[in-house]
Amino acid sequence: MTVDTRIRMSHVSIGDRERQLVAEVLDSGRVAQGPKVEAFENAISSIVGTEHAIAVSSGTAALVVALQAAGIGPGHEVVLPALTFGATLNAVLAVGAVARIADVGATFTVEAQDIVPLLSDATAALLPVHLYGLPADLPSIAGLAARSGLALVEDAAQALSAEVEGRQVGSWGIGCFSFYATKNVMAGEGGAVTTDDDRVADVARRLRNQGMRARYEYTMPGLNWRMSDLHAAIGIGQLERLQEVDRDRSSNARTLTEGLRGIEWLATPEIPPSRTHVFHQYTITLSDDAPLGRDDLAERLDRAGIESSIVYPEPVHAPECFRHHPRVRQDPTPNAARLSQSVLSIPVHPGLRTVDIERIVATIATAGERA
Numbered sequence: 001m002t003v004d005t006r007i008r009m010s011h012v013s014i015g016d017r018e019r020q021l022v023a024e025v026l027d028s029g030r031v032a033q034g035p036k037v038e039a040f041e042n043a044i045s046s047i048v049g050t051e052h053a054i055a056v057s058s059g060t061a062a063l064v065v066a067l068q069a070a071g072i073g074p075g076h077e078v079v080l081p082a083l084t085f086g087a088t089l090n091a092v093l094a095v096g097a098v099a100r101i102a103d104v105g106a107t108f109t110v111e112a113q114d115i116v117p118l119l120s121d122a123t124a125a126l127l128p129v130h131l132y133g134l135p136a137d138l139p140s141i142a143g144l145a146a147r148s149g150l151a152l153v154e155d156a157a158q159a160l161s162a163e164v165e166g167r168q169v170g171s172w173g174i175g176c177f178s179f180y181a182t183k184n185v186m187a188g189e190g191g192a193v194t195t196d197d198d199r200v201a202d203v204a205r206r207l208r209n210q211g212m213r214a215r216y217e218y219t220m221p222g223l224n225w226r227m228s229d230l231h232a233a234i235g236i237g238q239l240e241r242l243q244e245v246d247r248d249r250s251s252n253a254r255t256l257t258e259g260l261r262g263i264e265w266l267a268t269p270e271i272p273p274s275r276t277h278v279f280h281q282y283t284i285t286l287s288d289d290a291p292l293g294r295d296d297l298a299e300r301l302d303r304a305g306i307e308s309s310i311v312y313p314e315p316v317h318a319p320e321c322f323r324h325h326p327r328v329r330q331d332p333t334p335n336a337a338r339l340s341q342s343v344l345s346i347p348v349h350p351g352l353r354t355v356d357i358e359r360i361v362a363t364i365a366t367a368g369e370r371a
């Protein structure tokens with residue numbers, strides 16, 4: 001048997017606790033949405049600090065349910081950032097709204113000043129993304145939403161437990177979380193909507209379950225966005241280790257930054273004051289005068305047995321299918337376009353050992369010297 005010495009981008013850690021919780025569900029004979037989903041929701045709302053958490057089948061479902069519960073639909077415009085996963089844009093399209101695309105700042109996240117020029121009479125919601133685990137500038141974005149009478153929906157899929165000014169992401173607006181297999185906390189698949197608004201929570205619960213308030217009591221059209229108790233059981237076990245995961249990711253990020261700081265042709269992630277970063281991704285940016293290109297660096301890492309990932313290779317509205325979509329505005333986003341050519345995410349997960357981090361740093365440093 002050969003030992004796998006590759007350093008992977010993600011690391012799924014499933015312990016005895018998850019096995020025990022899943023076994024409880026299997027033994028109960030009741031595997032659909034039930035008591036484990038309720039316990040999972042309670043755990044999420046207590047972490048995020050909201051009155052309600054509504055578990056759904058994915059982060060994408062959370063975005064669709066949150067937008068619909070906020071009353072967003074045809075005729076409305078929603079502003080989202082250019083640097084994000086396709087789910088953010090797909091959710092806006094799924095509810096029938098028009099997508100306006102804001103550029104991002106140096107922190108990779110969207111700022112109020114990038115949103116303001118896109119506002120129109122049709123704007124109904126702002127949808128910032130807390131990219132890589134770093135919150136967007138929520139105080140200014142929430143202020144803009146409140147002043148302009150807009151809904152605020154947060155795509156917090158990558159950022160569970162990150163804070164701005166001591167307040168959790170997902171509690172500033174309607175929060176959307178993902179528990180997909182590679183997220184910091186995972187349930188295999190899963191998502192959650194968080195809110196303090198009783199009406200939003202009530203609508204979200206009905207949308208999740210065919211629009212029913214009780215069995216066969218239909219109150220609105222809905223679909224099946226439910227999470228199963230099997231997935232919730234995994235999620236509960238993972239949530240019990242959240243503090244450990246946050247501590248390890250942040251300590252790995254610190255060690256990477258200490259090692260890479262001396263390399264003048266790349267920039268390490270910045271954490272603006274008053275925000276915390278949960279490092280779903282650790283993303284470096286190569287400068288224009290770097291001795292080698294971003295793709296060359298990725299290849300050098302790969303040859304040294306180190307995975308890396310381009311998150312994301314182009315602005316969200318750039319693919320052909322969105323370029324000609326009648327509800328995707330081709331707003332110019334030069335900074336996001338430039339970043340998508342120069343970013344590279346490297347491993348930061350809790351499974352890394354000190355020697356792994358040393359190998360990552362040494363490989364990047366050597367790649368610059370021997371370019």
Ligand SMILES: *Cc1c(COP(=O)(O)O)cnc(C)c1O
Nearest residue numbers: 058059060085087157158178180
């Ligand atoms: C993962 C992710 C989603 C979607 O979550 P799924 O659970 O995969 O549906 C949405 N937005 C962002 C920014 C994500 O990273």
